[in-house]
Amino acid sequence: MARPALARRKVLEAYIDLLCTDGVGSATMEATAARAGVSKGGLLYHFASKESLAQAVIDFSEEVIQEDLRLMDEAPEGAATYYVRTSATVNGEFDRQFIAVQRLAQDGNEAAIAHLGTVQQRWYEMLTKHLGDERIANMVMLIGEGLYTHCAMPGGWYQKNLEGQLGELLELIPELKKLGRDN
Amino acid sequence: MARPALARRKVLEAYIDLLCTDGVGSATMEATAARAGVSKGGLLYHFASKESLAQAVIDFSEEVIQEDLRLMDEAPEGAATYYVRTSATVNGEFDRQFIAVQRLAQDGNEAAIAHLGTVQQRWYEMLTKHLGDERIANMVMLIGEGLYTHCAMPGGWYQKNLEGQLGELLELIPELKKLGRDN
DNA sequence: GTCTATAGATAGATAGAC
DNA sequence: GTCTATCTATCTATAGAC
Structure with missing residues (x-):
């Protein structure tokens, strides 16, 4: 906890943003990575699966x-x-x-x-x-x-x-x- | 209108059912066809696209x-x-x-x-x-x-x-x- | 009117370079 | 820690047999 990586925080915010504005159907890992400004691989370093993203x-x-x-x-x-x-x-x-x-x-x-x-x-x-x-x-x-x-x-x-x-x-x-x- | 085909009605009911119980993510055309007891092709005869299913x-x-x-x-x-x-x-x-x-x-x-x-x-x-x-x-x-x-x-x-x-x-x-x- | 087979696109996830 | 490349599964939709 304490001070999580900035990129991780940005990815989480992007996912929440997509869930709220476009719904679960559009909140894919690819779209989340794009909105957070990272690649799919970069996202998966912080969140190993979509389930862990939801848990976050x-x-x-x-x-x-x-x-x-x-x-x-x-x-x-x-x-x-x-x-x-x-x-x-x-x-x-x-x-x-x-x-x-x-x-x-x-x-x-x-x-x-x-x-x-x-x-x-x-x-x-x-x-x-x-x-x-x-x-x-x-x-x-x-x-x-x-x-x-x-x-x-x-x-x-x-x-x-x-x-x-x-x-x-x-x-x-x-x-x-x-x-x-x-x- | 009047008296729509029985299969069409069953497909629509199945889709509504899936949307309510499992959400949009699980309400795929394949899952809808399975629940309605028809094949994917059978479903697509009545609803040419997912959009037309939603419109119904x-x-x-x-x-x-x-x-x-x-x-x-x-x-x-x-x-x-x-x-x-x-x-x-x-x-x-x-x-x-x-x-x-x-x-x-x-x-x-x-x-x-x-x-x-x-x-x-x-x-x-x-x-x-x-x-x-x-x-x-x-x-x-x-x-x-x-x-x-x-x-x-x-x-x-x-x-x-x-x-x-x-x-x-x-x-x-x-x-x-x-x-x-x-x- | 309902089926099978399959094309084309995109999803989630892995491997490995840098 | 972030990237590219790629695998596999699944989704929507089309084509055509019955």
């Missing part, structure tokens, strides 16, 4: 998620609002690797599916802790998931029609919290 | 969505509850082809992205009509989108942890409607 995305995601959970726990705006807000920031540091893992999972990668499961479990526990109601936590988590799905679609409907409504959506999140306590 | 999924989706919108508009439980409830029924008639289109869109298929856009626009308008508040419609749509994403993940977290909570989630949807009118 998952490992990177685990690092990022731990930091994300810490920020979420301490967010002044509240954990739920933080969660929804960051779910909609497509180009953020956190989101790209998360979308990449999601794409891998949707393509049947078992390690990615298992990792996503632990991430969702931790988000759910964090939201329940802060919202005090499992049903509301469930709902907020689905809203975030929906935002991810929308935002991860290049040229999709959300980016053209709902971008301006994010502020209004965020204002409603604290209202949801009240809804939970009333019942 | 989109066309089928358009048929199904029109019926879905009609049922949504007339649902006794309310359009929003109907929308969320059917978003969570993975094995339903409506959902499989929708998830398949989503997978195609996430792999960069332009026709699928455009179709998804029109579907989401119509759902949004229907929800706004019934909820009377665009912000709440927005939120409900994201909840449904989140449910789709969760449910479409074979072996994913939702199917193990939230299935029993669907009833509670559905109970909260009418509460959201009140939330909209209060503000």
Whole structure:
């Protein structure tokens, strides 16, 4: 860990980039090498197989998620609002690797599916802790998931029609919290 | 239209099935032919290219969505509850082809992205009509989108942890409607 | 209308030079 | 540590028999 080779980092970023923008079908090792500016052989020195490339995305995601959970726990705006807000920031540091893992999972990668499961479990526990109601936590988590799905679609409907409504959506999140306590 | 060849229908079903369960990477024409019980040549008689196979999924989706919108508009439980409830029924008639289109869109298929856009626009308008508040419609749509994403993940977290909570989630949807009118 | 055989392209992965 | 060259498998698509 500590300070990985620069080329290795560039290859990983390129692979994540391709997964997010073009999907698993286009994220080949050849295309990844080209985008990273290295040859296929150069890529294979750092990642011996496509599976190890996928695992690197998952490992990177685990690092990022731990930091994300810490920020979420301490967010002044509240954990739920933080969660929804960051779910909609497509180009953020956190989101790209998360979308990449999601794409891998949707393509049947078992390690990615298992990792996503632990991430969702931790988000759910964090939201329940802060919202005090499992049903509301469930709902907020689905809203975030929906935002991810929308935002991860290049040229999709959300980016053209709902971008301006994010502020209004965020204002409603604290209202949801009240809804939970009333019942 | 009217009554398409049985083999053609079987091939289309097989392709949708593979897209949903194994993802775009595994949904090859060869695998599709095998699952449909025909040869590669037999498949290519009905669908001259992979693109035309994808287009057939989109066309089928358009048929199904029109019926879905009609049922949504007339649902006794309310359009929003109907929308969320059917978003969570993975094995339903409506959902499989929708998830398949989503997978195609996430792999960069332009026709699928455009179709998804029109579907989401119509759902949004229907929800706004019934909820009377665009912000709440927005939120409900994201909840449904989140449910789709969760449910479409074979072996994913939702199917193990939230299935029993669907009833509670559905109970909260009418509460959201009140939330909209209060503000 | 469905099949076999096969062409042509591209994927993932190996070997070895530098 | 990065490259070129190459192997093998698999994919999409075509040609033509039945």
